[in-house]
Amino acid sequence: MKKLIGTIVLSLSLSTASFADKINVFAASSTKLAMQEIIENFKSKNPNDEIIASYSATGKAYAQFTNGFQYDIFMAADTTYPNKIVSDKNAIAEPVVYAMGVVALYSNDKELIKKGIEALKDDKIKHISIANPKLAPYGVAATEILENYDLLDIVKNKIVLGDNIAQSVQFVDSGAAEIGLVAFSLIKTIKKEEEYVLVDPSKYKPMEQSFVLTKYAKEKPLATKFASFITSEESKKIFEKYGFGIK
Structure with missing residues (x-):
C-alpha cells in the first residue's frame, strides 16, 4: 500500500x-x-x-x-x-x-519642497540626487529637467549619481542628498505628500x-x-x- x-x-x-x-x-x-x-x-x-x-x-x-x-x-x-x-x-x-514614467522632486525637508524646483538653488542644498543618465532613463529625464529650467550649470557640482533610480531615492532617504529628482512610482505610496512635488511634464520628454x-x-x-x-x-x-x- x-x-x-x-x-x-x-x-x-x-x-x-x-x-x-x-x-x-x-x-x-x-x-x-x-x-x-x-x-x-x-x-x-x-x-x-x-x-x-x-x-x-x-x-x-x-x-x-x-x-x-x-x-x-x-x-x-x-x-x-x-x-x-x-x-x-x-x-x-x-x-x-x-x-x-513620472518624475518627482523629493526631499525629507518639507520646507524645500514648498519652494518647488526653485529649491534646487537653495544654498543649504549640498547634494542633489539623480540617476546616472548613462544607465537610467530617469537620469536622462532629470538632466533634461535641469537643462530646461536653466539649472544644470548652476547645480552640476552638487549632483550625485545613483546607479539606478531606486538608489537615487535611497540617497535622499539616507541623507546623502538633501533632495532628488526621482521616479514618482517609488515614493507615491510610501512617502508623505508634503515630501514631494511632481515636475512639470513639459520639462522632459514623455x-x-x-x-x-x-x-x-x-x-x-x-x-x-x-x-x-x-x-x-x-x-x-x-x-x-x-x-x-x-x-
Whole structure:
C-alpha cells in the first residue's frame, strides 16, 4: 500500500511539474513596487508558474542582455532599449508601452519642497540626487529637467549619481542628498505628500516605458501569457496606483 501511495504521489508531482513554467523578467527599478504586486496577483492565479524578476537600471540590464543574459521579457524605463533589442533582431515582437514614467522632486525637508524646483538653488542644498543618465532613463529625464529650467550649470557640482533610480531615492532617504529628482512610482505610496512635488511634464520628454518579448521567449508560452497580464486592466490599475501614467 505504501508503495502504491508513493507511486501516486510521484505521478501527481510529475504531472504538476509538466504544467509549470519559468521565465526571467528584467524590470526597470522604477517599476519594482508595482511589479511586485503584479507578479503576486499573477501567481495567485497561476501558482505553478515562476516569474523570476530582476530590477536595475535599464542600460545596465541591456548590457547584460547583449552579453548573453537570457531575459525573456525586457521591461525598460523607455522605448530606446526595447527598440535596440528589436533592431538587433533579438526580439520576437514589437515593443509595447506598459506605462508612462513620472518624475518627482523629493526631499525629507518639507520646507524645500514648498519652494518647488526653485529649491534646487537653495544654498543649504549640498547634494542633489539623480540617476546616472548613462544607465537610467530617469537620469536622462532629470538632466533634461535641469537643462530646461536653466539649472544644470548652476547645480552640476552638487549632483550625485545613483546607479539606478531606486538608489537615487535611497540617497535622499539616507541623507546623502538633501533632495532628488526621482521616479514618482517609488515614493507615491510610501512617502508623505508634503515630501514631494511632481515636475512639470513639459520639462522632459514623455517617458514611454516599454517592454519587449526577447528571442529567449520564443518557445515559452508563459512569457506571452505574462506579457498579456502586464497590459491587462488589472495591471494598469496597479501601475496607476503607484504613480505611473497610463496611455
